[in-house]
Amino acid sequence: MTMWNLNPLKGFDAREHLDIAFADNEVTNAEKDFLIGLYEKYREGLGRPSEALCAPGQRQGLYSLVHDAYGMIQDNGRLKNLRADLKLLADYCPYCGFGQISDLDHLLQRSRFKLLSIFALNLVPCCGVCNRGKRKKPASNPAKHQLHTYLESVSQFEFLRATATIRSSTGALSVEYSVEQCIGMSDELFSRLKFHLIEFKLQEKYVKQVNIHLNEQIAALRMAYRNGPSELRNFLLATAHAHKENFGANDWRTALFLALAQCEAFWSGGFERALGKAASV
Ligand SMILES: [Zn+2]
Structure with missing residues (x-):
């Protein structure tokens, strides 16, 4: 299946990604535990946007550190293998069904959900046109929430x-x-x-x-x-x-x-x- 749904990356270790990204302990172990907990909440809530996933109330520096860590998923960054692995999940863009895979989309937008910036389940391989055309903020109306490519299967329906x-x-x-x-x-x-x-x-x-x-x-x-x-x-x-x-x-x-x-x-x-x-x- 190449449109709507993709199988998530198998056996990835989110903690390991955090350890690689923050090898110099700019982010403490307690903060990494917090991020892992946030990832769990994301998974449980099927990645639907919520205020809780913005995780307000942390120290200011944490948001920018995690937000900026996405740079390490770029082609020569420390997490470049993650980028390569994610791009292999799809033959064509899952959003349109024909575009060539060139980008990783933050399903929940990085500018708003800063702490999910390098979470593999929030990163969807897609084409540049779909990625650029997407809204910068999630819709507030739940009836317009984007379908989760990994967590919400629609294959039981022929729609x-x-x-x-x-x-x-x-x-x-x-x-x-x-x-x-x-x-x-x-x-x-x-x-x-x-x-x-x-x-x-x-x-x-x-x-x-x-x-x-x-x-x-x-x-x-x-x-x-x-x-x-x-x-x-x-x-x-x-x-x-x-x-x-x-x-x-x-x-x-x-x-x-x-x-x-x-x-x-x-x-x-x-x-x-x-x-x-x-x-x-
Ligand atoms: Zn596309």
Whole structure:
């Protein structure tokens, strides 16, 4: 699975990271114990933002020391191995599902949650566009809290949907993504997933990706269509199935091919003209 969820880093030792970062005892052992306790609170609360995770009331120097220690996770820092290990957790950006991994995102923003700056569970490998586009503060409304990539699995639901239509006026393909509320999905999770599409501007980004992705497959589409529209439809379904196995049910590519298989105007011959046009919202 490459979108929404990642498996967390296995067997990391948060205490060891603190010991490496603060080898000169700028941070006392008692303070390290406090940080480990804070990490536990984070884990228990599934990384949802809270005042408690800002941990007010510590000495002022501690916040800046821990905040600045993130510099050691940069490419030549003392914690550079942590950066390399985290980046290996994902093939593509888990926020958009296609971007190349270039950054580590502080899921709870570093400027606000200073003491979580080098906590591995708060660091998500992602693409630069998603990282830069994210808000600088978490939403105060819990219905807009970002989904936790490691701690909140959504794989029991099949919620990402796409609808494909061919505009009769221009023949252009339009694909629209949405989130469906599945049985057993809370209203709050439903809102948060919908907000994820907005926060990371996924509809906008997918317009371009869909076009690139389908144009790469044009030869396969033509070959399938040579044996008739229903063969093209079967090909679209088989591709959706393969994408589901590879990338998960809630990947944008899986949703795309299911949508195309339901778009008769596409598989009955409209695909040639549709792909000659830029896909539009
Ligand atoms: Zn991304």
